[in-house]
Amino acid sequence: MAEKASESSNSISLNTVDGKIFKVSPTIANQMQTIQSLIKAYDSSRVISLPHVNAFHLSKIIEYLEGKSATTVSAVKEFEAQFMKDLSLKQLKGLLIAVGYLKVNELLELMPKTVAKLIENKSVEFLRKFFGIVNDFTPSEEAKIREEIAWAFDGVDED
Amino acid sequence: MKKTHKITMTETGTNDINNFTDDVLCHILSFLATKDAVATSVLSKRFRSLWLYTPSINFTQSNEDIGSWVVYSVMRMKGLKLPLKRFCLKLNGPIYDADSFDISTWVNGAIQRRLEYLDLSLSLSLDINFPLGNIIHGSKTLVVLKLNKLKVDNVFIDGFPCLKTMHLDNVVFKQHKHLMHLLSGCPNLEELHAIKPVTEDGYTFNADNEDFEFQSLHNLALVTLSMADCIPMECIPQVKFLSFKEDFSFFQASPDYKFTCMFRNLSFLKFIVKVYNMNWFLQVLQHCPNLQSLVILKDANVSDHYMDENIDVKKWQPELTPECLSTQLNLCSFQNFRGWKCELEFAKYIMKNAKVLQNMRISSHRSSKPQTKLEMVKKLSLCPKSSPTCELSFE
Numbered sequence: 351m352a353e354k355a356s357e358s359s360n361s362i363s364l365n366t367v368d369g370k371i372f373k374v375s376p377t378i379a380n381q382m383q384t385i386q387s388l389i390k391a392y393d394s395s396r397v398i399s400l401p402h403v404n405a406f407h408l409s410k411i412i413e414y415l416e417g418k419s420a421t422t423v424s425a426v427k428e429f430e431a432q433f434m435k436d437l438s439l440k441q442l443k444g445l446l447i448a449v450g451y452l453k454v455n456e457l458l459e460l461m462p463k464t465v466a467k468l469i470e471n472k473s474v475e476f477l478r479k480f481f482g483i484v485n486d487f488t489p490s491e492e493a494k495i496r497e498e499i500a501w502a503f504d505g506v507d508e509d
Numbered sequence: 510m511k512k513t514h515k516i517t518m519t520e521t522g523t524n525d526i527n528n529f530t531d532d533v534l535c536h537i538l539s540f541l542a543t544k545d546a547v548a549t550s551v552l553s554k555r556f557r558s559l560w561l562y563t564p565s566i567n568f569t570q571s572n573e574d575i576g577s578w579v580v581y582s583v584m585r586m587k588g589l590k591l592p593l594k595r596f597c598l599k600l601n602g603p604i605y606d607a608d609s610f611d612i613s614t615w616v617n618g619a620i621q622r623r624l625e626y627l628d629l630s631l632s633l634s635l636d637i638n639f640p641l642g643n644i645i646h647g648s649k650t651l652v653v654l655k656l657n658k659l660k661v662d663n664v665f666i667d668g669f670p671c672l673k674t675m676h677l678d679n680v681v682f683k684q685h686k687h688l689m690h691l692l693s694g695c696p697n698l699e700e701l702h703a704i705k706p707v708t709e710d711g712y713t714f715n716a717d718n719e720d721f722e723f724q725s726l727h728n729l730a731l732v733t734l735s736m737a738d739c740i741p742m743e744c745i746p747q748v749k750f751l752s753f754k755e756d757f758s759f760f761q762a763s764p765d766y767k768f769t770c771m772f773r774n775l776s777f778l779k780f781i782v783k784v785y786n787m788n789w790f791l792q793v794l795q796h797c798p799n800l801q802s803l804v805i806l807k808d809a810n811v812s813d814h815y816m817d818e819n820i821d822v823k824k825w826q827p828e829l830t831p832e833c834l835s836t837q838l839n840l841c842s843f844q845n846f847r848g849w850k851c852e853l854e855f856a857k858y859i860m861k862n863a864k865v866l867q868n869m870r871i872s873s874h875r876s877s878k879p880q881t882k883l884e885m886v887k888k889l890s891l892c893p894k895s896s897p898t899c900e901l902s903f904e
Contacts, residue, residue, distance in 0.1 A: 450530050451530075469545075477549065495551045499551070502544045
């Protein structure tokens, strides 16, 4: 009983943008650099608000940080593969934004790698659609850049 | 991770990209081939020079039709002030108009930017005699070094004090001492993977040919070797995971080859073999008193009943039982098992002598017929087991 009380007094409360409160252990919280610096800035009893993170993304991050503590290297690899596989593209992008904001270093390694796999050797149009990029070049500006780096466009996949 | 995501417009809102920081985008670009990363500069003004800030350069074989000027201009554009952590150059044929001078210039330029990861794969057929030791004397920042299909004919004077991982695949060393110098210049190595290192002078460490004193690599925990005589076993005394990828030509050529050191920390041992040589397995086992797991993976492409002709399976009766069998070994796994006599005999031997074995796992070769599998199961189930808790499983 006493142990449980001390554990909950140590835990850190995080409030997501959609108003859900998560209690996480210091071990988990310390793996998010942004929260680490917020804890230092505030008194630890306060609830920390996360304006850019919703409940789904935070729960996924916690799921990852708890799950990857598996013992063997191969078990961690399997877990990571499954974790990435379960995400839809929309979730993947949203989660990556949250991970970038919270600075979860291990996911900042794993997720960009997965995204890079999805976009390698793809056309410019594909990439614009993928990231939701608005082309702010004039046609002549774009043509000029394409000419400068023509070698980079050899052998790109058709859409 | 192989699942492909279908892109639909409902999933991509316009200006999604504004939510990504430059850091995250740079991180994504750093995992792309340099060619793909450069191509993103046409996406929008924000992307125009983003790729320049990725700390990696990555040219692989698929860039077949780019000339050496491309590498030069990428190196120049990235400038000396921006950090470069990874440099990867893989040329798998005579595709570049580059000679050893060009390659030296690039590698040297990369090393000087406090490089941490160098992956060089040059086709030997290019016949580039690459004076690696002349251009890199060593590096104080390099953590990972991967060399594939190239020739080393110099000594790295300064060494690699921070190097943790070294992969050598089909690297030709002009003299054996070049290999020894390279290894002894990496006192903090943790992982070594050396497949078919060739020494042109044909010397092995056994040969009484040099007065080179080798320091043992005390942090080296993970080792994969083929041609075991290229690297003295004495220099890897702390190894925990050891794999032998062996064509056995060396063992057959020198049957008197003897290990002179004990691997007291070794808990995992794997043989990847074409030829079954039970005497060789046993000799290694004798030197691993604390071994917990043993894996024997048979090369899947060996189709003949291929084993060492010098061993008569029927009369095979080893005199000494390795210590690890009586006290430590709890997992033994045979992969690509075909039920050949020598395999069955060795599996029987393990079950008969391993006193604390918990798991005996047999996974049969994909071409094995159900009938053969059934017979294997029968034969092995009837074998005497000295461990009462040993579980026999077939896949």
